[in-house]
Amino acid sequence: MDIIKERYDIAINRIKDIKEDNAVEQKYYDYFVYVSQFILMLDEIYGEIQSEKIKDYSEKQLQDLNKKLYQDIYAENYAKSYANPEYAVKVLGETYGKILCYVYAKLRSQIRNIYKEETEIFTLYIELFIEIYNYFEESENPEVKYLEETIYSFEKDNSEIFMDKMIDERVNPENKFAVNIVMDSDLNDLRYLYLYGEHIGNNEIEMAKFLNRMDDEEVKRLATVYTEGYRQGFVHAKKDLSIKDTVDIRYNIGFERIVRAAIDNFKEMGLKPVIYSPGYQSTSPNKQYWFDHKFDQALYLDKSYVKRKLESARNAYEERKDMAKVMAGPAVIEIFGENPFEPENKKEAFSLTKEQQQVSATYSTDYQRMVNEYIPGDERSFTIIAFPIPEFGEKFEEMFEATVKINTLDMEKYGKVQQKIIDTLDKADYVRVVGRGSNKTYMNVQLHELKNPEKETNFENCLADVNIPLGEVFTSPVLKGTNGKLHVSEVYLGELKYKELEIDFEDGKIKKYTCDNFENEEENQKYIKENIMYNHETLPIGEFAIGTNTTAYVIANKFDVIYKLPILIVEKMGPHFAVGDTCYSFEEEVKVYNPDGKEIIARDNEVSLLRKSDIKNAYFGCHTDITIPYDELGEITAVSENGEEITIIRDGRFVLEGCELLNDAFDDK
Incomplete structure (x- = not known):
């Protein structure tokens, strides 16, 4: 730690000199002085923390300090912040703007390390900043490749420390x-x-x-x-x-x-x-x-x-x-x-x-x-x-x-109703899910064959344990034969909003996708690929579920917040499909049972089964649930091998006998 302290002190002293150097072109000098002042502000806070003087700060002083740390990325200030790549490129030029913006953002990420009194990584980033500054000091127009190579070496060489x-x-x-x-x-x-x-x-x-x-x-x-x-x-x-x-x-x-x-x-x-x-x-x-x-x-x-x-x-x-x-x-x-x-x-x-x-x-x-x-x-x-x-x-x-x-909500009551839905679904060869109104959803979901229906089931009866609140039955579908279009008018996934999201599936894998977030179709597809598909070329359906928490749905509509709710609750408010891994990824060999004692056998699909021969292609490290709300839902129907159909939901209401409890919330609204 003494070596880190020594390096830290040397780096801070060098940062103090930058303001006086005035040795680079003015527009770059303004950037380096601005970032240096930010670094010195963190150093000053570090001193107050170490000396424990910060414990005597009033709430107002602490609030003002917090605002000072984050003020240049507030929306009202962001347009003229070096942390904004658009502004950085405008002021510093396309050649250097993005790189210098990246360096400043990395230094901003060190605020938490200062408060934890962990200076090693902060010191590394200050040294990187100084090294970049030295390039500009030595040349009016340093080679971009040297800057990029410096950052590449920095991230790669220090990955051991970071990890x-x-x-x-x-x-x-x-x-x-x-x-x-x-x-x-x-x-x-x-x-x-x-x-x-x-x-x-x-x-x-x-x-x-x-x-x-x-x-x-x-x-x-x-x-x-x-x-x-x-x-x-x-x-x-x-x-x-x-x-x-x-x-x-x-x-x-x-x-x-x-x-x-x-x-x-x-x-x-x-x-x-x-x-x-x-x-x-x-x-x-x-x-x-x-x-x-x-x-x-x-x-x-x-x-x-x-x-x-x-x-x-x-x-x-x-x-x-x-x-x-x-x-x-x-x-x-x-x-x-x-x-x-x-x-x-x-x-x-x-x-x-x-x-x-x-x-x-x-x-x-x-x-x-x-x-x-x-x-x-x-x-x-x-x-x-x-x-x-x-x-x-x-x-x-x-x-x-x-x-x-x-x-x-009462787990015992919901558990019994959900079991009735599962008993019906277990008679099905596949499940048909159809939207209504302007919703274009039409999906056929292929289910696993139950070789011993008396002791086996396809669907898990999900109550309030790992996923609170209660309210869904779910399975890992068979991919071959699972086909169709999933469409949702609006959905909020991972802090991002999607408008008119459409995903087409062929044999359980994503074939096409689009949304209406941007005017340019290429941007729409990029948005989905980066943030739902996590840059995979395709993903399988890892889960099909029917949400039963109508209480949550009615409350969400009462407060007009259905698109503000987290997927944790939204997934219980209608049928949903998850793209990516199954709910049982890495645990497929562990036997799982419902409260009625039946083993849930649908823990795999054709992709996850690759773990036995080609594990690198068996998992994707992601699982994103996309829910169709009840008011966009036309029907969910279980279709048996001989063509018999039993409808579970029609026009957003449960019509399966024994599920009347689930409609009570609609009647009480």
């Missing part, structure tokens, strides 16, 4: 930065919010205030729904929780009261918390900034870099294999209520070439396989629960209460 730190944070419970904030802070003193170094906006402040007004018993109840769902995930899958030692907790800043109560519950289960960045995060100060830098890796991504990165990851996991093996899996608190984000595609932003898309997709798959090797999928579980945030609007508190209702 080692990242993986250590994900499995080592001794990293207590966020845990200490949650467990040791006075949560009524909102100064604690600013200890993370993340952007703190109205959502985080008002969420913390809202939870602070809640009595302890209600907070404990919410935490218990969350942690009990996690525990039940192990019980229902017949996995042994007692062999695990840690739990990966993820949440949005402002939820600390629930997280603290959850940590106490997990402790009773024998689990220690692991909380890392971005496991804790805050709502974005500007999602366009995030989108603009989503593919910055295009500057250095190639097969050699990925090979080095995977080698570094394996070394890091190998050193911590005992820690990794006892990781029980993620327990996630998701948020919803943010205004849907429709990004602008900027030509100045980096984008991946076709070859890089393939490299990126391969890396994601290979890395996921590695994670599964060290944190075995057949031994871990997860849970996800979602709550609204204040951005939802003036009815936020009412929606929060409604969400609690959605998350705590």
